[in-house]
Amino acid sequence: MTRAGRDKFAQKSLGGLHRNIKQAKCLMVGAGGIGCELLKNLVLTGFGEIHIVDLDTIDLSNLNRQFLFGRQHIKKPKALVAKETASRFNPNTKLTAHHANIKDSNFNVAWFKSFTIVFNALDNLDARRHVNKMCLAADVPLIESGTTGFNGQVQVISKAVTECYDCTTKPIPKSFPVCTIRSTPSQPIHCIVWAKSYLFNELFGASEDEVPEFDHSEDTDNAQEIKNLRQEAQELKRIRETLGQPEFAQNVFEKVFNKDITRLLEMKDMWKNRKPPAPLSFTSLSRGSLSSCPSDQRIWTPEENLWVFCDSLDRLSLRILGLKSMGEDLLLSFDKDDEDKLDFVAASANLRSQVFDIGCQSKFNIKQMAGNIIPAIATTNAITAGICVMQAFKVLKQKIKDARMVFLSMSGDRGLITEPLRTPNPSCQICGVARLDFECDTSKIQLQEFIKVVLQDVFEYSPSISILHDKLIYDEEYDDNLDASFENLGITDGSFLTILDESDDDQPRRVNLIVQIKTRSPSEPEKSFVIPHRIDIPMKQAQPPSLDSLVLSGKDFGRNNSPHVSNEVEQSRKRKAEDTLDSNQEPSKKVKAEGEIIIIDDGYIEID
Amino acid sequence: MSATMEDVIENGSATVSQLQPNASDEISAEEVALYDRQIRLWGMDAQARMRNAHILLVTIKALGNEIAKNLVLAGIGAITVHDAETTTEEDLGAQFFVDDEMVGLNRAEAAAPALQKLNPRVKVSTDTTEGIESRGADYFKKFSVVIVTEADFSTLTSINNACREAEVAFYAGSSYGLYGFVFADLIKHQFVIERERSNVETKIGSETRTRSLVSATTRKEPGGKFTEFVTKEEVYCPLEQVVVSQIDKKWRPRKRKAVSSVLPAVFGLWKFQQTHGRLPDPDEHKEDTKLFMASMHDSRNSLGLPLDNVDPSFAISFLDSVGTELSPVAAILGGMLAQGVINFLGKREQPLQNILVFDGDVTSAPIYCLRPQGDEE
Structure with missing residues (x-):
């Protein structure tokens, strides 16, 4: 049964727009904090059809804001439960749920093209970038959103009309020099990173040499220290063999809190201007006798730290041995929601803080720092999701010029800050590109055939090019794959290749060419591909847009008084102007700073 | 972090201890796990203060749905939902606590089960008796905060005044289609x-x-x-003083001109209601457009705003919105009002002072501090 009165208010206050809403088919990526609120708004406003994609399952800590879920839904897929709950809000909306990763290959460009509008309600950069790219390829408008704490942000993205998500570089995850973490910590976070990314991994996970986050680049200043550190890690590996024996905890303790520290103390130069560390002795510390882990809200005493250190090591060892007896994978990886692992990291970090006389932290705070937890509340998500729909109204009315970039940031004189949408950044590597659809039989076509017949003959590319798939597959010095077929290179229907013009610096260069692969129609089985028509590939702008022009255009709108959400944008704009060569599109060329650990974690900018 | 804040406050100000009656109550590990992501934002003490709060929400339509949802999720102690009306078909358009089967039932009773489900720890109760506007200070005294939504001007002022007498914080809000407002009188x-x-x-x-x-x-x-x-x-000052106040006298003409037209529109709507005893409805009464424009200009004038602050096409769009509700607008206003209540209870953030208006056409939400001038500085 449907009730006619249901639409009365929307018809009256929205007029003709309401018809567009009823005919709209939308995609919502993410059914978390913003997603639950957004789905409610979309369903009640009367959107015709909504697809929901989310790969996550429901956790207790979601329930303070993700109101479509209850306690009985914990561990169930978010997409499915969200659909079930929201379907009761309006029987006229057609809902489809996909408990899946939006990066799955079946969510291809053709599928994205079937939507009127796409909403991002995501918690990580990688998926945001992917949807941005797909929406640009499919030419579907995207409403992008994010929240952190009291603040939120909504951005409308439309190909060739507005900036895309990647027109401004996003802040990169915080990283620390390896020597700060391993030799000269000065803040609690240094000790937490040490416990989580070094000690935990050496004892239970992939050891240092196999962890991609660690970079052992040496320079003349730290060569000797890097060598020492590697030796320390080797010694720890030997202690790892004693796992399960009664003296294991003591062995680990004496190694990392005594022997390694004593060695560090010998490097007198290191402590000229720093307070030297004080080694701990396992036998002289009393381990206390507790029956359970002390409260995570207060800072533990030294005795409690030692107790939790030993107790969590016992628990983790038992798990490793249990896995071993069942012949299973022996490697653990850190997970903030795993109490055994968190206890170990918290106690280890605090013991190290004691050694270096740095303030200890409560387990509650260590969880936040080790797990990159971003505070999230219902009200911020509700407001942000509401703004997403208000912006979608502009898109559906074909009045994208009236849409705004909106920041939620309460102050004494206003709740929201708006700015006009910006035009695309001409040097953006993601949207400032040429696009080509290429039909081929991926099992037959070889890379060299593609380069010769398509890129060189049709498009007249010079030999100075690079080709990227997920990683670099060809450049002038890397010709290993020339004989391989697309199929053997993992290139299939819907894959994207990026062609970079690598002409000399003094030559004009073309913008990147994005080639979308389509497995070819079987009408001409004798050919391995269809020769494409030549399209115009514009040259890159000789000069990146000046920093002044970027900053000035923001000043008129009070950007300098804006909250930190927009300051981040401001900073990233500057960074963009200084360094237009964006690394995200060119993973193989990512330059790592020397001697730094790059901590990679999803959701470090904004959560749901 | 915040554990030591209590001590500091008590040393810092003699009057503060009485502001935090039960803040020392220990929050269980289970609650910490549930409220983890918000405790990390406002701290354990604010969470404890919220748990001891009893909120009265008057009228649970779309805006009320959002406010109630946000407060119950956040973990307030108790909420009493007052509504003497029955659920209509139109209510289904922007309200998520009611469905087809509940049309005809009392709106508070229809919404309560779904509201309770959001958080079993919160005590949810309903009040369906008429005449809330004439209850005195004694009735409102038992609440920590009173929130009145979608009420006419005389209801707003009489409850506001009763709350003042009872020394209880008062919030009000309405959504009109694409537009709306949030008002706060937290006394002191x-x-x-x-x-x-x-x-x-x-x-x-x-x-x-x-x-x-x-x-x-x-x-x-x-x-x-x-x-x-x-x-x-x-x-703060009460609503009846707010509506006869001018925009800050020091504001220059350009700033006056930029004041959101929603402000004189809301005040004009109240004026219309007081004069005619009903909401303007041009479909039923042709002359209402003109009458409403006149009320709006009266309000614009008494606010001290220039003539061109009110655009006729805006007034028409606002009139179309009166009496309607839209889910995303209710979500924005309800989010802001509920966060205001949470900030009031948590005592750690600058609260709303004193009226926020929302314009969904341009997505703006300016805040104006309106109070009698001349009695300060």
């Missing part, structure tokens, strides 16, 4: 801002027309920095 409210101590000395005394800095204490952090705890106080 103290809160503590935690910040890094700067080089500029913190001065005790008046900060704005309504806010003064009461006291400040500092705590040394392990890193050598200092955290400063600043107690501030905002002083």
Whole structure:
């Protein structure tokens, strides 16, 4: 049964727009904090059809804001439960749920093209970038959103009309020099990173040499220290063999809190201007006798730290041995929601803080720092999701010029800050590109055939090019794959290749060419591909847009008084102007700073 | 972090202890796990204060749905939902606590089960008896905060005045299609801002027309920095004074012109209601458009705003919106109102002072401080 009165208010206050809403088919990526609120708004406003994609399952800590879920839904897929709950809000909306990763290959460009509008309600950069790219390829408008704490942000993205998500570089995850973490910590976070990314991994996970986050680049200043550190890690590996024996905890303790520290103390130069560390002795510390882990809200005493250190090591060892007896994978990886692992990291970090006389932290705070937890509340998500729909109204009315970039940031004189949408950044590597659809039989076509017949003959590319798939597959010095077929290179229907013009610096260069692969129609089985028509590939702008022009255009709108959400944008704009060569599109060329650990974690900018 | 804040506050200001009656109540591990992501934002003490709060929500339509949802999820102690009307088909358009089967049932009773489901820890009760506007201070005294939504002007002012007498914080809000407002009268409210101590000395005394800095204490952090705890106080005035107040006299013409037209529209709507005893409805009464425009201009004038602040096409769009509700607008206003209540209870953030208006056409939400002028400075 449907009730006619249901639409009365929307018809009256929205007029003709309401018809567009009823005919709209939308995609919502993410059914978390913003997603639950957004789905409610979309369903009640009367959107015709909504697809929901989310790969996550429901956790207790979601329930303070993700109101479509209850306690009985914990561990169930978010997409499915969200659909079930929201379907009761309006029987006229057609809902489809996909408990899946939006990066799955079946969510291809053709599928994205079937939507009127796409909403991002995501918690990580990688998926945001992917949807941005797909929406640009499919030419579907995207409403992008994010929240952190009291603040939120909504951005409308439309190909060739507005900036895309990647027109401004996003802040990169915080990283620390390896020597700060391993030799000269000065803040609690240094000790937490040490416990989580070094000690935990050496004892239970992939050891240092196999962890991609660690970079052992040496320079003349730290060569000797890097060598020492590697030796320390080797010694720890030997202690790892004693796992399960009664003296294991003591062995680990004496190694990392005594022997390694004593060695560090010998490097007198290191402590000229720093307070030297004080080694701990396992036998002289009393381990206390507790029956359970002390409260995570207060800072533990030294005795409690030692107790939790030993107790969590016992628990983790038992798990490793249990896995071993069942012949299973022996490697653990850190997970903030795993109490055994968190206890170990918290106690280890605090013991190290004691050694270096740095303030200890409560387990509650260590969880936040080790797990990159971003505070999230219902009200911020509700407001942000509401703004997403208000912006979608502009898109559906074909009045994208009236849409705004909106920041939620309460102050004494206003709740929201708006700015006009910006035009695309001409040097953006993601949207400032040429696009080509290429039909081929991926099992037959070889890379060299593609380069010769398509890129060189049709498009007249010079030999100075690079080709990227997920990683670099060809450049002038890397010709290993020339004989391989697309199929053997993992290139299939819907894959994207990026062609970079690598002409000399003094030559004009073309913008990147994005080639979308389509497995070819079987009408001409004798050919391995269809020769494409030549399209115009514009040259890159000789000069990146000046920093002044970027900053000035923001000043008129009070950007300098804006909250930190927009300051981040401001900073990233500057960074963009200084360094237009964006690394995200060119993973193989990512330059790592020397001697730094790059901590990679999803959701470090904004959560749901 | 915040555990030591209580101590600091008590040393910092003699009056503060009475502001935090039950803040010391221990929050269980289970609650910490459930409320983890918000405790990390506003701290354990604010969470404890919320748990001891009893909220009265008057009228649960779309805006009320959003407010109730946000407060119950956040973990307030108890909420009483008052609504004497029955659920209509139109209610299904923007309300998510009711469905087809509930049309005809009392709206508070229809919404309560779904509201309760959001958080079993919160005590949810309903009140369906008429005449809430004529209950005296004694009735409102038992609540920590009273929120009135979608009410006419005389209901707003009579409950506001009763709350003043009972010394209870008062919030009001309405959504009109794409537009709406949130109003706060917290009488006199103290809160503590935690910040890094700067080089500029913190001065005790008046900060704005309504806010003064009461006291400040500092705590040394392990890193050598200092955290400063600043107690501030905002002083409010009731709605009946707000509607006869002018925009800040010091504002220049350009700033006056830029004041959102939603402000004179809401005031004009109240004026219309008082004069005609009903909402304007041009479909039924042709002359209402003209009459409403006249009320709106009256309000614009008494606010001290220039003639071109009111655009006729805006007035028409606003009239179309009167009496309707839209889910995304209710979500925005309900989010802002509920966060205001949470900030009031938590006592750690600058609260709303004193009226926010929302314009969904341009997505703006300016805040105006309206109060009689001349009785300060």
